[in-house]
Amino acid sequence: MPAAQPAPLAAVPTAAEAESPRTIVDIRRLNLIYQTADQPVTALSDVSLSIAKGDFISLIGPSGCGKTTLMRVIADLEQPSSGDVLVNGMTPEQARLKRAYGYVFQAPALYPWRNVERNVTLPLEIMGMPAAERRTRAGEQLERVGLAGFERKFPWQLSGGMQQRVSIARALAFDPDLLLMDEPFGALDEITRDHLNVNLTRLWLRTRKTCVFVTHSIAEAVFLSTRIVVMSPRPGRILDVIDCARDLPRERTLGIRESPEFQRIAHRVREGLMEGHSYDD
């Protein structure tokens, strides 16, 4: 089994950054046990991972292996039982208070009575930003996700894919360095998902955000990522970390999925998933 060592940074665009890749998320020997009414549930076991600035990391693994839990720990929505986590050099709590990350959930979670603009501006409103500045910010972020002109529409007037793009714009409202996305396209049809993958990869290239992305799709993981983290069934451990940026170009079009390099990486992800999979249930 390949060692679960973080590979060297691969998606760093400038020479200066390449010389000193900045660590955005540093996870060391993380364990998380949920205390439940009947028995404790070990969700994560001895997870170590270092995510550098500009990385696009996908977490892939069977249902219940702790992908969401790991994201929630980074976001300070769950407390580890042991181990260390730093986000931008801060504790997750400090990072949350400093709004160091944006979080996109599996479902768009938009407020139906607020139009698109007012959904994106909601977090800015809560922090007390003046209205004019809020609108400017919302306009910029909606432009980034290709939804300029949809400000006055309501969520129910948009397709599922557009709604998910609104939630990405909302997560970007603070212009955080780090974007956490928990299976944002899981509920969408394949063609829409392809389209959003292309959109997201362009957004990532343009903004140079560091992304952590949860998916069940091998093709999506290979297409989007600089590195793929393959996790085992519960308790979630890291089985393999696969460097995609070494063999695939930074700018990717859907056609790349036919290339031997893409297929080879997809095969390695599949092997990792199969190796860790239990067929007992």
Ligand SMILES: Nc1ncnc2c1ncn2[C@@H]1O[C@H](COP(=O)(O)OP(=O)(O)OP(=O)(O)O)[C@@H](O)[C@H]1O
């Ligand atoms: N609040 C909780 N209390 C107790 N157990 C929990 C809690 N949240 C998650 N779990 C358990 O921890 C394990 C990991 O859950 P998690 O949601 O992180 O997995 P996942 O890999 O994201 O799953 P999926 O792919 O289905 O979304 C699962 O066994 C789950 O049942």
